[in-house]
Amino acid sequence: MLAGGSFLVTDPQLARTVLKSTTEPLRAESAPFGEIPGWVPGSASGRPATIAMATAIESALRESSPDRMADLLTEDLTVPWPVGAGELCLRLVVPHVLPNTRERLLSRYSRSLAALVGLAHDGSRVGRWKSRLAHSRTLSGLYGELERTDPGNELVDALRTVLDSKDEVTLAMDGMIGAACRATSVALSWALLLRAGWTPQTPAGAVLQVPPVPSGDPVREALRLWPPAWLLHRDVRQPIAIGDRKAEPGDQVYICTYLMHRRPQVWEDPEAYRPERWIDPPERYRDAYLPFGVGPAACVGARFVLDLSSRFQALRELVGAELRMIGTAPVMGPLCDPPRFVVSLG
Template sequence: MRQTLAEPDAFRTDPLTALAGWAGDGIAIRRFEPGRYLVSGAELVRTALAGTTTPFEAKAATFGAVAGWVPGSERSRPVNAALARELDRAWQAVPPDRITAELRRSAEAGKTWPGALSGCYLKLFGEQLFPGLPAKARQALQDALAASDGLDRTSTTLRRLRGRLAHSRADAALHRWAAERTGPLPEAMRAALGSADDVALALHGLVGAVCRAASMVFAWTALLDRGWRPGTPVGTTLPPADVTEPAAHRVSEALRLWPVAWLLSRKVTAATELGGVPLVPGDRLYLCTYLLHRDPDGWDEPGEYRPSRWARPPAGNKARYLPYGFGGAACVGSRFVSRASAAVLDCWAALDDVGLRIVEPEPVFGSLLAPPVVRPVLTR
């Protein structure tokens, strides 16, 4: 197992170029600054992800602001199960013609994706997740999603302040809604979290995570279906594509090639070693699914978009394919993101007169791996 402790400054300044250079080089762990390690070997990634307290501490994004929350614990499992059930119910409850109509409205409005898609997902599935949520509260959630999407690409002081305000309003709206609900989801969360404030934070984290992730997965898949590649210039209009592979296979391949959760984090809490590298408390591991998913030892033509590979996935793919993490802190919304994205893609196929024009050509390696910004345009 190869490793390096070189400090690749390029990773901080131009991650896409750096990652493209490292893909397939066989190096399992590398240091990019003191106490910070980039891990991409399949065995090492799974070892680190398996820990949630010692020697590697995890925080689930959905509950990141809730004090004392330990992913994978006896306390967390029933809440995660309840959330997963609600998310499954939500995507199954929306009829396809409603999805197609919402996509049509979004395309005709000409707002850029993936940002505007987050709002589409909230409109489509939010009423199922939050029945009876007032219009003003739904708007607060929409504003918070828009603020989060904006932070992916620019993070000025003013934008951060506006984002905090938008998120505070969303938390307050969900607090009021949850306090009045007696259904199983708020009950399960109140029993485990203990306060209405924590329930509001967790619900807000949930809707932010699943709507933003699902919108990005959909956008990535739509772009790849239409032949997008890095370097496609601004102003290019990608025409509707005639695809034959099942939507589920295309989603799986988009998540392999451009995993939205491209960099998972673990904090070292006890002296240990990983891949022969000694680690001390306070060190931080960044587990890179982007590199893991492009390992030529596990994938034929790893840099190519080939949905057909999922008809017969390669042997051992489960060890090398971790788009939602692994273990107790794996994404609670994984089924929703994949299945809702596939359902929306099937409806998207009906819009055969909508092209995607490139507005900002580069993906953004932020908290999520965001696709290029595109604007839907009518082609006839």
């Protein structure tokens, strides 16, 4: 137990029990949809919209061919990552959830993503103002796109059915796009960094070279060491036992997947980057591996993140690429953001 009525959970089985509750006795708030009044992750009323979101993301994944990804990768290599990876994701996802999207909206999303990543690395007052302004402009553009969307779009129709206003539909659509693209940009960046040999001791200005794809599963290993959802949260709504402690209404429960993924009881040499460990993963590893959470409030785009990251890892254009480090350390904010870097293809 932490100070001030807070609990930190790192035990895998207890963490899964906690995360499966999203209403009572423990309540979850989904950050991408937190601005929507009454939106409760996993609720029966919101389930059709959640299913439609997953279907739309799956459609984008099916259309993400290696050639298309390679073309997007080389469009602008001057944009530092993870923003560069996020732009790649935006151009894969947005046209599938909103066909005939105007370029102006994609440009606004790019600026909003850049401001959000910048805010993660520099939490200044100016950074917060830029992020809010960029997001406001993106919402305005998205509202206009949705106004142009006729009935027949499965995702938009589902949102219009379960939400009360056009504003809420816009917020939900923005939350889904933002969650999928932001999480994927972080996962892509971590997978590429670790494959190239980055460690916490790598200095700014260092140049790393991307080797061929290693054996095992470099994406799952990257997400084990640096899970995007590194710290999950629940509000206590009713008295409940958290392990051998008693939690009361108003207390806070935190689940730290960063620590869980490094438990020596599960993972041999847990601090080391070893993709080959996934050829024969340890017994009961599933209990102790939650890079996107679990249960009704888990990341709706988890499969998209994993599959797209794996496809991206295998791109032949990446072998021999150079990564020039701009930053030096991860930022443990709402997501576990990697240090920024620029990609240069040979």
